[in-house]
Amino acid sequence: MERIYIGMGSNLAAPDQQLRSAIEALGLLPGTTVAGVSAFYQSDSLLPGQPRYTNAVAALDSSLAPLDLLDALQAIENEQGRQRLERWGPRTLDLDILLFGERLIDEPRLKVPHYQMHLRAFVLYPLAELAPATLQLPDGQRLSDLLTTCPFVGLERLTQSS
Template sequence: MSDQPPVRVAISLGSNLSEPMVQITQALIELGQLPSTRLLAQSPLYQSRAVGPEQPDYINACALLETQLAPHDLLDALQALEQQHQRVRLEHWGPRSLDLDLLLYGQASINTERLTVPHAYLRQRNFVLVPLHDIWPEALLPSGESIASLRANCTMDGLSPITPQANHKE
């Protein structure tokens, strides 16, 4: 265990390749298994239109974690999970088997070459704001903006919740 006190963090998950629902479901389990980390909540799954070049729709979700990992150590762990899911970084907005983004790290504001927290596009992406609000509606950005107010001002355009299908036969 780290000597650092636990911090609440939000992670966004996205996938549009290699069975996206399976990728997201498995990654949620794996996030809870990271060292010095506990999964507190996971959002419902959503389907969203892809940003960037023409490609399949995404499956998206968010996870709320409590971790003692330092920000860059958590980033390393997230990138290792992406690699386990055969993530290939061919183009910035391209399709991917798994994309894990650190959205919030407590109230920290981080801007390094490798990491920007809060995530640079958090305010602009409904496929991030909606599931983030589902799991951490009281969250505040370091600027004082609330996730609830950002969510109230975003549309559901191109985003739809995925309703789980019943696993029974009639």
């Protein structure tokens, strides 16, 4: 079993419910337990003119292989109506593998740690709720250092997830 952190986001079709449904689906994956879920946060879209996103991070303990987990996450997204029309378009659900144990993964379909997580307050602050304060990413960066360079701007902490 490895500790895996999943970034979750939605800005269409009742985003809070989309995240709650995703959390339930994550708990049904084989060899996987949901170990924790951050509070929900609202953030502005990366592109103007889109609805605000609701974001959270889930901690999983799983025996799934990285690409098997990626396939399962994409199946959950599809089941919840995800349409991949444009890279940064609005979406019912986005599930990203942020960290996979202590692994560095560089596959054509999967890069871990997530390649832009260090720039995204809507990822780092929910992650910090779940991860140990001393968390060091596999590439050597410390979560505490990333938080100091990525201010809590444009975020609104909503509620606990459950």
